[in-house]
Amino acid sequence: MAALAAPGVGLPAWAREPEGPLPKVGSTLPLPSLTLLDGRxxxxxxxxxxxxxxxxxxxxxxxxxxxxxxxxxLWRAQKDQGLEVLALSIDRQPAAAAGYLKAKGYSFPAGMLTPEVGKLLPKPAGLPVVVVMKVTGRNGKVVFAESGEMFSEDVEGLKKYL
Structure with a gap:
């Protein structure tokens, strides 16, 4: 269990950089373009x-x-009501992330947190992390940010931002 808690274990060198704070509600973040794990x-x-x-x-x-x-x-229930998901894996190998998603049957859009993506959307401290934004143009205005596990009712409650 100690290996799970050790900072940086199993992460690529660039992902072991110090993590930043959660973005503040009301702040604006630029959004990246990226290739998803399924090739889209x-x-x-x-x-x-x-x-x-x-x-x-x-x-x-x-x-x-x-x-x-x-x-x-949440993605399946709300994607036709104006919700978009962008999951960013910090796995060392894209194949590990893609294999996991496939094995679990997850369909939400997922890519890798590469150095290029991390310049625009740096990973806040903790895991998992959820940041909710309202998107205009190439930017998102933060309306919610949470580091650490969220319970099912908390994740479902994110639909209130629609």
Whole structure:
């Protein structure tokens, strides 16, 4: 169990950099364009005029394993009502993240937290992390931010931002 708590274990060198604070509600963050784990391209236009849930996670994170089913349920229930999800894995290998998503049957859009993505959306301290934004153009205005596991009713409650 100590290995799970050791900072930086299993992370690429760039992901072991000091993590920042949660973005403040009301702040604006630029959104990246990236290739998702399934090969599709994700751009800020995919979230234009929507509420975007950015979800930092890892396949080896026990708290993410508990929270991810709730993110999937929210995504499936609200994607046609103006909710977009962008899950950013901090796994060392994209294959580990993609394999995990496939094995669990998750369909929410997911990519890797690369150095390029991290310049625009740096990972806050903790795991999992959820930041909710209202998107206009290439930017998102933060309306909610939480570090650590969220319970099912808390994840479901994110729909209030729609």
């Amino acid at each position: 391209r994700w751009t800020p236009a995919d979230a234009q005029g929507k509420v975007l849930v950015v979800y930092w996670w890892a396949s080896w994170c026990p708290f993410c394993a508990l929270q991810s089913p709730h993110i999937e349920a």
